[in-house]
Amino acid sequence: xxxxxxxxxxxxxxxxxxxxxxxxxxxxxxxxxxxxxxxxxxxxxxxxxxxxxxxxxxxxxxxxxxxxxxxxxxxxxxxxxxxxxxxxxxxxxxxxxxxxxxxxxxxxxxxxxxxxxxxxxxxxxxxxxxxxxxxxxxxxxxxxxxxxxxxxxxxxxxxxxxxxxxxxxxxxxxxxxxxxxxxxxxxxxxxxxxxxxxxxxxxxxxxxxxxxxxxxxxxxxxxxxxxxxxxxxxxxxxxxxxxxxxxxxxxxxxxxxxxxxx
Amino acid sequence: xxxxxxxxxxxxxxxxxxxxxxxxxxxxxxxxxxxxxxxxxxxxxxxxxxxxxxxxxxxxxxxxxxxxxxxxxxxxxxxxxxxxxxxxxxxxxxxxxxxxxxxxxxxxxxxxxxxxxxxxxxxxxxxxxxxxxxxxxxxxxxxxxxxxxxxxxxxxxxxxxxxxxxxxxxxxxxxxxxxxxxxxxxxxxxxxxxxxxxxxxxxxxxxxxxxxxxxxxxxxxxxxxxxxxxxxxxxxxxxxxxxxxxxxxxxxxxxxxxxxxx
Numbered sequence: 200x201x202x203x204x205x206x207x208x209x210x211x212x213x214x215x216x217x218x219x220x221x222x223x224x225x226x227x228x229x230x231x232x233x234x235x236x237x238x239x240x241x242x243x244x245x246x247x248x249x250x251x252x253x254x255x256x257x258x259x260x261x262x263x264x265x266x267x268x269x270x271x272x273x274x275x276x277x278x279x280x281x282x283x284x285x286x287x288x289x290x291x292x293x294x295x296x297x298x299x300x301x302x303x304x305x306x307x308x309x310x311x312x313x314x315x316x317x318x319x320x321x322x323x324x325x326x327x328x329x330x331x332x333x334x335x336x337x338x339x340x341x342x343x344x345x346x347x348x349x350x351x352x353x354x355x356x357x358x359x360x361x362x363x364x365x366x367x368x369x370x371x372x373x374x375x376x377x378x379x380x381x382x383x384x385x386x387x388x389x390x391x392x393x394x395x396x397x398x399x400x401x402x403x404x405x406x407x408x409x410x411x412x413x414x415x416x417x418x419x420x421x422x423x424x425x426x427x428x429x430x431x432x433x434x435x436x437x438x439x440x441x442x443x444x445x446x447x448x449x450x451x452x453x454x455x456x457x458x459x460x461x
Numbered sequence: 462x463x464x465x466x467x468x469x470x471x472x473x474x475x476x477x478x479x480x481x482x483x484x485x486x487x488x489x490x491x492x493x494x495x496x497x498x499x500x501x502x503x504x505x506x507x508x509x510x511x512x513x514x515x516x517x518x519x520x521x522x523x524x525x526x527x528x529x530x531x532x533x534x535x536x537x538x539x540x541x542x543x544x545x546x547x548x549x550x551x552x553x554x555x556x557x558x559x560x561x562x563x564x565x566x567x568x569x570x571x572x573x574x575x576x577x578x579x580x581x582x583x584x585x586x587x588x589x590x591x592x593x594x595x596x597x598x599x600x601x602x603x604x605x606x607x608x609x610x611x612x613x614x615x616x617x618x619x620x621x622x623x624x625x626x627x628x629x630x631x632x633x634x635x636x637x638x639x640x641x642x643x644x645x646x647x648x649x650x651x652x653x654x655x656x657x658x659x660x661x662x663x664x665x666x667x668x669x670x671x672x673x674x675x676x677x678x679x680x681x682x683x684x685x686x687x688x689x690x691x692x693x694x695x696x697x698x699x700x701x702x703x704x705x706x707x708x709x710x711x712x713x714x715x716x717x718x719x720x721x722x723x
Contacts, residue, residue, distance in 0.1 A: 332598050333598065334598040334601065335596060336593060336597075336632065339596065339632045339636065339637075340632055343630075359643040370601045370643075370644035374601065374640045377639040378636045378640035379636075380639070381635050381636040382632035382633065382636035
């Protein structure tokens with residue numbers, strides 16, 4: 200730990216990653232509810248920042264409530280919240296081929312863009328690739344041909360896995376993206392962690408500066424590197440152990456984090 | 462060209478890549494039949510080496526004949542020819558999860574191994590990933606979980622694209638492999654080009670030493686680097702231009718290659 204307990208306890212806001220830190224699959228991470236409750240008792244700001252490419256804020260907030268954790272919709276951020284805006288800012292109102300779930304498509308439409316069906320991939324000017332439970336060779340072909348022909352390539356995240364209960368996993372958005380990247384010969388623009396925009400949006404909604412807040416996450420690549428880039432304190436949750444020194448603080452359990460904050 | 466015309470004409474055997482050099486999709490590459498006919502008139506040995514992960518030698522030889530190019534089955538090599546043997550040598554008789562086409566499955570069975578169905582991926586000790594027109598999120602999940610749990614990971618090739626007529630393409634075996642590699646956290650053992658075994662088998666069947674033979678291919682990564690590694694002359698077929706200096710000889714058309722050999 201490269202940070203004193205006193206410095207840690209001086210922080211005014213804590214941003215939690217969801218998948219793997221607050222829940223795995225459909226069960227709460229042991230101790231997560233308790234550390235969140237403590238932070239709120241202490242009057243600190245708490246928010247949630249997930250790289251989930253299949254769910255918008257309202258869906259993630261509903262899952263938090265279902266698992267017994269209170270949160271306002273505006274305290275939960277996903278890359279889909281800013282996807283439509285990023286596309287509009289960088290490429291204007293676009294014809295988008297969306298490879299992913301229904302909430303990815305809804306986020307594109309809400310941004311004012313139109314959706315291109317998979318069999319008309321040639322009309323797309325932007326291709327968004329999220330985690331896609333309906334991923335297929337046909338969808339891989341459509342996405343990579345559209346990008347090879349000049350369409351922009353965007354993704355919510357590059358996370359290789361979606362952690363589930365009991366150490367199991369599903370392939371992540373990053374796995375689907377790597378297939379498209381290989382066949383298209385292009386690398387995507389990444390919307391979510393570790394890129395700065397979502398961290399900055401979370402800080403803005405908590406009305407805090409980066410130095411006043413910590414990111415609690417289980418991914419060195421997404422959470423820890425991303426938090427350090429914007430100047431936040433980086434707390435690595437590594438139940439199976441992790442590399443020392445990459446984060447300001449490393450904890451093996453949420454109970455340990457709670458003790459450090461008491 | 463770093464090789465004299467005289468040195469080129471002294472070569473006794475020529476190995477041709479198929480996809481992109483002899484045919485694209487279902488049409489012959491212009492001039493390919495003529496250069497092959499010339500080499501045979503000159504009494505040189507001609508053979509074919511493809512990285513195709515979906516077809517065995519007999520299928521590739523039948524396609525050559527259909528397109529008007531004569532070849533014996535033993536003069537056509539694909540990674541599937543040695544797949545079963547490589548698995549047996551490295552891991553013994555195995556329970557194999559095969560993600561790919563029916564000829565990939567047949568090659569595994571011919572090697573004496575058994576096939577594990579996708580929904581019983583946990584029983585696999587080896588996972589083979591070829592180009593898979595039926596690729597899906599379910600198949601990606603099965604392959605990456607089996608590998609993450611300790612199964613060996615093998616692929617015929619890492620080629621990112623399968624070239625088609627008119628500059629179009631399908632995603633290649635390498636694109637499917639990258640998705641599995643990302644989610645599993647492992648890199649595969651590669652059976653085909655640019656690894657040496659298939660080049661060495663081709664040389665053995667032509668009864669030639671590496672210095673006596675050339676590889677004609679359109680992929681720098683697979684054909685040119687692979688040929689150089691075993692000591693063969695490397696001839697790059699680059700209709701759209703290519704990097705000078707990576708191959709011994711670079712030609713923009715098969716007609717140009719024919720002129721060099723006359």
